[in-house]
Amino acid sequence: MSLLKVEGLSKHYEGRRGIFDRLTGAKHTVVRAVNEINLTVEKGEILGLIGESGCGKSTLGRAILRLHEPTRGEVTFDGTEVTALDAAALKAMRRRMQIIFQDPYACLNPRRTVAEIVGLPLKLHGLAANDAELREKVAAICAKVGLKPGQIDRYPHQFSGGQRQRIGIARALISHPEFIVCDEPVSALDVSIQAQIIALLLELKREMGLTYLFISHDISVIGYLADRVAVMYLGEIVEMGPVEQILANPRHPYTQSLMSAVPEVDHAGRNKRIRLAGDLPSPLNPPKGCKFHTRCPLAIDACRSQQPGAETVGPGHTAACHRLAENLSLLDETQA
Amino acid sequence: MSLAAETPAASETILRRNLATFTGNRLAMLCALIVVLFVVMAVFAPWIAPHDPNETDLFRRLQPPGWMAGGEWSYVLGCDALGRDILSRIVYGARISIFIGIVVILVATTIGILAGLAAGYLRGWVDMLISRIVDILLGFPYLIFAIGLMAMMGPGLWNIIFALAYKEWVIPARVVRGETLVTRELEYVEAARALGASRGHIMLREILPNVLSPVIVVATIRMAHVIILEASLSFLGLGVQPPTASWGSMVADGRAFMLEAWWVSTFPGLAILFLVLAINVASQGLRDAFDPRFSE
Amino acid sequence: MKDALLEVRDLRTVFETRAGRICAVDGVSVAVRRGECLGIVGESGSGKSVTFASVMGLVKAPGRIESGTIVFDGRDLRGLSPRQMRAVRGRDIAMTMQDALTALNPALSVGEQIAEVLEAHDETLPARGAARRKAIRKASIEMLGLVGIPSAETRLRQYPHEFSGGMRQRIMIAIALACRPKLLIADEPTTALDVTIQAQVLELISDIRAKLGMSVALITHDLGVVAEHCDRVMVMYAGQVVEEGPTTEVIGAPKHPYTQGLLASIPRPALRGQPIHPIEGQVPDLIGLAPQCRFYSRCTQRREACLAPVEMRAAGPAHNARCILIGGDEE
Known part of the structure; x- marks a missing residue:
């Protein structure tokens, strides 16, 4: 059984309606930040979630933890339906599911010392009998992540x-x-600090038997550490599979263009660029049909009207594209 | 350049850094000292005042200040229409002004912080309700509103405090709500939620300490305002009742003798001016030190 | 150096702060040749941005240039009056900032902002009147077209917030290029952008460089970007240049342990399953630095000789690095 199972998870944000809008019966503007996501995470693996800014990857991570209450769908963690828990049960569950944030400046309360910040979970969940034990545990975990014991009373x-x-x-x-x-x-x-943190996260995962959902916009990082990858575009997963498969044989045109855009140190000038036309469409007014069709060089009429469903293209490898059967690759085309 | 900001000296807390900025501002420090002197004067009034402030002596009616002809150095600022020593009355009057200023601001700030936190963090109908009340209260002119309340309740020390605090809380409430709206979106607040913290914990332990700086600044600025309002109410006869000395009522007492005995109104007026000015300049220094965003 | 458009020698820029004196740029020498793209790589605090802010005369108090010469196209920029410097900025040297949203004026339309630069610097414009306005408009539309913004005529009337991040970066490049500068300093032009947009913007800069024959100084922290877009690269660490040379040599065979460590620590698919070896520790505090190799505390190959000041040494015909291990003599 998977450790985490996400089924049909959606997070929609409704625009505010003023009195005037309500009187005239105007419709809510709805942003489908995350739309009908299905995925599983196995115990002990790293699932990489990749996509550009605004694609909904952070919202998905927060909706799974119910930091943002999902609009629809189910999240099951270790057999327990997280989306059905009441406040008390959810609080207990929070001890088992955690989050690490992007911004090292915004994620720590500037008015609290390190001991207070790191010790907070112990206090909230009653995991330390007294202050001495709390400080001891804080010092232990701080040493584990590479902080010096003398630093825990700093801001x-x-x-x-x-x-x-x-x-x-x-x-x-x-x-x-x-x-x-x-x-x-x-x-x-x-860059040099990135490598330190990645090495630390991998070491901690091994030592503590952790499972990660690793959200990133950086294919190099995901390609280095993830076991499986899910690629998101405008709130939806367009391709998912084992990382070797995705790297060697990306099937969705978006994945292909994403990979060709990454500047690499190793093979300078080797891979041809796929030039994507234009920018990410506004999520307020997403394109009909396949959401990628406005930028896709392979788009045909079907793409503009019908949304493609996820199809299996290999062992554990799925993609959502109308033209999968033709086995086209943007990478081949531009190289030729 | 951000370089300077990234290399703070070790063992320096934000508070200490702000205080250092404040103490480096000489004018603000001087004014803070004046405010402290006024407070000391109020607290130790019985030892400082040369005479009993309520002791009337009709022989000294409208006696001029010490340096003028007919004055006495033991009644250095002269006497009022009932022969009471003006200096002693100013010293005792400081008690009323400062007490009312502090109590009104304390009450208003406490209510304002709680209301602002609730509105800014809980949003929804709580925010709706509080914000509407704030808007309505802001719609009334302050002094007229207070006069109306005083007229309804009658004069008295605690009635003044109530009449002023009744509206004063909306100012810190608005500040706290705005700051809370920004702070609640920061990742450390989200982190606390992810760790299972309750709403009360998040509001009081995570958000409050980070929105306090602007509140302290606003509170000091408003304190000067409240002191003027109290003086205004007393001037209009709606404040503290005689014979208790209050700067506002002292100014009012001297009105009738402005031409023949200017000192009766002038010295309490100057006391109000000095205290309010000192508080304002000191609070501006505080504002620059604690909340650079607020300075224009 | 022959055919150098910009030549900076022994530049020192210091910041006097309450905590102490920070030497953000410490004896940096750099040359940008005509028509080349020089990459400047370094982490935050390496002094890469301050170096070029110094060139532009844009170092703000409490910072100041303490010593060094900055020669651009045969003129000593440090000897210029503020007025003369303003004429150089925008016309001869232009700079784009990392954050296009804050670098553009939100209250002015894009057209007005391009026109502002043209008004200030373009002497080929007709003197006044309708002809001048028309010429400015024509030039503005041309610039937006050059940076690949479709329907330029209507876009000119729009404001910065009406554009996406990638488009704003293009607009900033258009403004920077409005007077056809000889040198474009691009400070982290793509850091705030997504990869697919990043690729577009970098290609745009390369295209325009070829078309206009200008030089580009590309400041970045991304070695991948340098590898694909720059002719030469200069690696900075803690206020000093630690390695410089042709991109292929520096990336292919780095000589300085810092460059080596940086390249080895970039996580990438090719290293899957192998542990990465990050450079341990962190950038030293720039206050009160000892006169030793700046990388000493983090270097895996450090030895006693590194505690003396280390000069740049030749590691190839055009390849230099600041390390005592080069040239064999370790003393």
């Missing part, structure tokens, strides 16, 4: 970005959770 602004990210990781791990949503945890960091 966040006395640390660098990388160290702050370590504090955020310590806070997420102190209650010994099983599943962690990593929401772009290295995107805001310098």
